[in-house]
Amino acid sequence: MSKKPVRVAVTGAAGQIGYALLFRIASGEMLGKDQPVILQLLEIPDEKAQKALKGVMMELEDCAFPLLAGMEAHSDPMTAFKDTDYALLVGARPRGPGMERKDLLSANAQIFTAQGKALDKVASRNVKVLVVGNPANTNAYIAMKSAPSLPRENFTAMLRLDHNRALSQVAAKTGTQVKDIEKLTVWGNHSPTMYADYRFATVNGKAVKDLINDQEWNKNVFLPTVGKRGAAIIEARGLSSAASAANAAIDHMHDWALGTNGKWVTMGIPSNGDYGIPKDTMFGFPVTTKDGKYEVVKGLEIDAFSQERINLTLNELQEEQQGVAHLL
Ligand code: NAD
């Protein structure tokens, strides 16, 4: 018997990430090749944006995806999020050269208060929310705090792009394949302060840290490469990452919905106090997922260097949170 369609809301649907994301959701790459979807697409009311959205929908139609059970264009989050089971909050201003992601807070924060409130009123009570728009952790925190009637664990921020970037760097350094690397994570904020951590990682059962055995490379090459990869892409492309960001969003939602079979992935989630991170801070943690729920990997040893890096990224997140307190 075929499954009942689920509702997937995507904001910023006519933007660059939207264009790399929607076709993959509609083809079943996010929620499975047996799961029909109804796309609820949100763009700003501006005539040009709405027209571009219609164009994207024409292309979706022309793909004749068997799993695309319906599609709607919206300009108001109150209708776009109606009964939605999944919400991918992508729509926000991207940064340009020379900017940090937190410089976007003043431009983008209000989007997430309005959208959090709308989700609170009209979305499914089980909605799974992924915030991609930058600064992703603090925007996810704003949306969660603006939606008091929804469970706080339904709100997450995207650290998966950083996780995937770290995987590729480790694979290149060790001459191994991404598919064989396990137990890697990225702690903290989606910003240059993030702490990509391969201390527990294995490749085909061998410890990655023994294969690398070079703390200078970790500190002076690996961490800056992963942490500043977004800026390097803006510098090279003139635009921020889009296909890799969409790919990470697919990975994040796929794994949250369908499970990781014990494998670690990184998700930005509201802290429960694990590893000394204050409750509700939207922080990148190693998690495993099962039956639509994520669980933090517990009991990992945090050495002095790691604690220093975790404190740095936590301090930055706390400053960002204080900067938006007036909106909440
Ligand atoms: P883009 O400018 O190409 O597209 C953004 C779209 O969002 C535009 O079409 C715009 O009209 C729309 N939009 C703006 N405000 C909106 C609102 N209130 N409601 C609905 N739609 C709205 O940008 P992009 O390259 O697609 O990037 C989108 C965001 O994702 C940026 O903030 C970018 O920095 C961020 N990003 C995050 C990650 C991550 O890893 N977390 C990775 C890449 C990009």
Ligand code: LMR
């Ligand atoms: C990225 O990491 O590529 C995105 O967050 C875009 C950016 O501004 O760096």
